[in-house]
Amino acid sequence: MYQLKKQSLSLLLVLVLALGLSVNAFAAVSDDTLAKAVTDTAQYMYQTVQSPQVGSIGGEWAVIGLARSGYAVPNSYYQNYYATVEKYVTACKGVLHEKKYTEYSRLIVALSSIGKDARNVAGYDLTKALGDYDKTIWQGLNGPIWALIALDSRNYPMPKNPEAKTQATRQMYVDHILACQLPDGGWSLFGGTSAASSGDNTSDPDITGMTLQALAKYQDQPAVKQACEKALDCMSKKQSADGGFASWGTANSESCVQMIVALCELGISLDDARFVKNGKTMLDNLMTFHLPGKGFLHTQDGSGSNQMASEQGFYGLVAVQRARQGKNSLYRMGDAITVPDSSNGSDNTKGLPGKDPAVKVMPVVSPGKTFDDISGVHAHKNQPAIEAMAVRGIINGKTETRFDPDANMTRAEFAAIVVRGLGLPLQTTSNFTDVKSSDWFASYVGTAYTYKIVNGTSATTFNPNGTITRQEAAAMVARAAKLCGMDTAVDNAAMRDTLAQFGDYVTTGAWARESLAFCYQNGILDDSDLNIQPKVAIKRCEVAQMLYNLLAKSNLL
Secondary structure, three states: OOOHHHHHHHHHHHHHHHHHHHHHHHOOHHHHHHHHHHHHHHHHHHHHHHOOOOOOOOOHHHHHHHHHHHOOHHHHHHHHHHHHHHHHHHHEEEEEOOOHHHHHHHHHHHHHOOOOOOOOEEEEEEEEEEEEEEHHHHOHHHHHHHHHHHHHHOOOOOOOOOOOOOOHHHHHHHHHHHHHHOOOOOOOOOOOOOOOOHHHHHOOHHHHHHHHHHHHHHOOHHHHHHHHHHHHHHHHHHHOOOOOOOEEEEOOHHHHHHHHHHHHHHOOOOOOOHOOEOOOOOHHHHHEEEEEEEEEEEOOOOOOOOOOHHHHHHHHHHHHHHHHHOOOOOHHHHOOOOOOOOOOOOOOOEEEEEEEEOHHHHOOOOOOOOOOOOHHOOOOOOHHHHHHHHHHOOOOOOOOOOOOOOEOOOOHHHHHHHHHHHHOOOOOOOOOOOOOOOOOHHHHHHHHOOOOOOOOOOOOOOOOOOOOOHHHHHHHHHHHHHHOOOOOOOOOHHHHHHHHHHHHHHHOHHHHHHHHHHHHHHOOOOOOOOOOOOOOEOEEEHHHHHHHHHHHHEEEE
């Protein structure tokens, strides 16, 4: 009898522990913790992407995340974005890309998230391109996946494309995706196609997750349902012991996000037993990449937040929160917000009331312009700012394909980009003996000097090839800000309080402190840095970010 009682107690203890572990595992991220993380990341996104552009970073994904999160964003934010989209679409005459049709899909999803009709953007039907079957599938599985997600986001009718060699239907895209499923049950970018390489024969959680998102609305088809179940089984086996996923051998936050969104689109709880490993769900794993106030890491060994990872991590959290609240999923936008049309059609073209009449908005002249060393696998944290400046012809690369973000900037180069950024009319000056009229930068230096943005190094010299330090850049940007209509005055007490948070503020020049304080107070310089490094040469990427921040604050983008 004693032995029987002992065994019963042991079994009861095991049961209690098991239940306890189960409850703890599934409640690891509470609704309150999730809500705080969503709000925290929304604040970071709104502050970081002040003027969203047309692009995969610092553009559509930030807009989608904010619009679907319920975070309080002024209508003007979305109105200005839409005005930017209209300008962009007009500049490229409705042709977003000759081959990458995901450019259309991404923009369609973003517009749908703010209640806009992608069939009439500056007179262009952006859905039309997705009626071309051959061009849509050209770039691999991404093409049909995002064509379905985009078209289904607002239940757009299948567009007719008279120019297409093969007119697409939704079912053709579904069938193509199913035909590309790999033997293990997952999908990869080119797997199952003639373009596949050896690496494409292994299923990838990013592509598989996105595929499941695209097929979520087609579960009434037995073949789709069966394919999805097989894929879920495959991903369950590939899920890591910590609840996350690895792509190409590297554990990262984005792979986890895509599978999180997939389950949410399919209506499957993240607590589903297939996706709980050692008591850890995918959400538990994603939260380990979260940096309060700074977005998300790409990998655990990252040194700081990554903009691409932050934008994906953000909408991953939003997808989970919407699922928990019983709302439409991330991409089912029947409940999208409604953004009223701007009264003047383009709120962001006038600038601030007190700006100099000579300051003008610079239009997009090179849609889609980017550089190999700041995008793709080399994605740079300042990519959105660099691209926003590049598409407007404000800043150039060292070559057509290379930006060289960490290179220094000369005084002449700085004068040129500030003058271009403000759209100032070019003028010449004969004040400096080391600036010849034949020099490419002569008119830029003359203009910057005339408008008191830059000074000479002496009464007769400018030193055009000298490098710009961080405090010099702050002083020049503050002068440019005054032309833009911003109040750049900072009293001594506020200046001291602003700069005292930096360990090396005492090394700043007295002449630069007011400008530095102004730049930090207005988000033109990042006040999360530990030091100012006032006498260190500023990098090209940092200058692009400063000018981007200035123009955004001045309503000049």
